[in-house]
Every structure is written in structure tokens, then in C-alpha cells.
């Protein structure tokens with residue numbers, strides 16, 4: 001084997017394929033790889049370019065791992081919030097009322113509207129059917145979400161979710177309005193017909 005290589009070098013290459021570079025008695029021979037190896041090598045380089053652009057991502061192609069991860073997290077979040085919302089939105093009415101009552105007590109509504117919603121020096125009576133800002137469910141939701149800061153009613157859209165506010169509105173309309181607390185504050189606004 002060793003002999004063969006030496007023979008080959010001596011007989012053929014030294015004359016024809018000599019690059020005529022010689023350093024310290026070592027000659028550089030022109031000994032190219034076979035064409036198929038070169039081609040294969042070029043193909044792999046080309047492939048790596050395409051692969052890199054596709055999977056490390058040109059801006060916003062959304063194929064790279066980071067944006068793939070981000071979009072799957074976003075999708076999951078959306079799914080969860082939709083599930084939570086539709087669950088709350090499709091609760092049977094008694095459950096909506098119970099949930100609303102709990103929020104009414106826990107979130108400090110009682111501070112201004114009284115423990116039974118009867119109203120006090122600050123906030124109006126929520127048990128009578130007289131309304132300053134409208135009696136429709138959407139109007140009540142609007143009042144709770146946006147508040148009436150200039151009149152002393154806190155906005156709640158930052159602290160409560162849409163479905164929690166809806167539960168509050170259902171609780172007020174279906175449970176408070178029909179209740180008749182003994183110490184209710186005098187009606188304010190217009191009667192709901």
C-alpha cells in the first residue's frame with residue numbers, strides 16, 4: 001500500500017500534476033477529489049444555506065424555533081382565556097349570581113353600595129329599580145367597567161375580567177334589584193320600565 005502511493009507519486013504525479021510548490025523538500029501535488037465528492041460537498045453547502053434561512057428565520061417568516069414557540073404560547077393563552085370566558089358566560093344563572101355576589105363582597109363594592117347593595121352616603125342604592133346610568137345589562141356592565149370617576153365610582157376593567165363584570169351585572173339585576181333591604185337609600189335616577 002505504502003509502496004503504491006509512493007510509486008504513483010513518483011511515476012505520474014510529479015511531472016503532470018505538480019503544482020511546482022516546494023517547501024523544505026515537500027512538493028505539493030495536484031490530487032483533486034473525484035467529481036462526485038465535490039458535487040456532494042457543494043450540494044450540502046447549498047442545502048445548509050436554504051436550511052439556515054428557512055429554520056433560523058428571515059425576519060418574520062415565523063418558521064424559526066423562537067417564533068414557533070411564541071406563537072404556540074399565544075395560541076394556548078388564547079385558547080385558555082376563551083375556555084375560561086365561555087365557561088363563565090355559559091354558567092347557569094344561579095351560578096352566575098353566586099359568583100357575582102362573591103365578587104361584590106370581595107372587591108369592595110360593599111364599601112360604597114352597602115353590604116346588601118342598599119346604598120350609603122357614597123354610592124346609590126342598587127336594590128331599587130331606579131338607575132342613574134341606565135338599567136340594561138350592557139349599561140350596568142359599562143358602568144362597572146368604565147366607572148364614573150367624576151362621581152366617585154371606581155372603574156373595574158383593569159382589575160376584573162369581562163366575565164367577572166358580567167357576573168356582577170347579573171347578580172345586581174337578578175338578585176339585588178328584586179331584594180328589598182329595609183334600610184335602602186332613596187331612589188336616584190330614572191325607574192327602569
Ligand code: HEC
Nearest residue numbers: 107108109112122123131132133134143148151152153168
Ligand atoms: C368608591 C366608591 C364605590 C365603589 C368601591 C363602587 N362603587 Fe359603584 N358607584 C359609586 C357611585 C358614587 C355611583 C354613582 C355614579 C353616578 O352618580 O353616576 C356608583 C354607581 C354604580 C352603578 C350604577 C348605578 C346607577 O344607578 O346607574 C353600578 C351598577 C355600580 N356602581 C356597581 C358597582 C360594583 C359592582 C362595584 C364593585 C365592583 C362598585 N360599584 C364599587 C361608588 C362606588
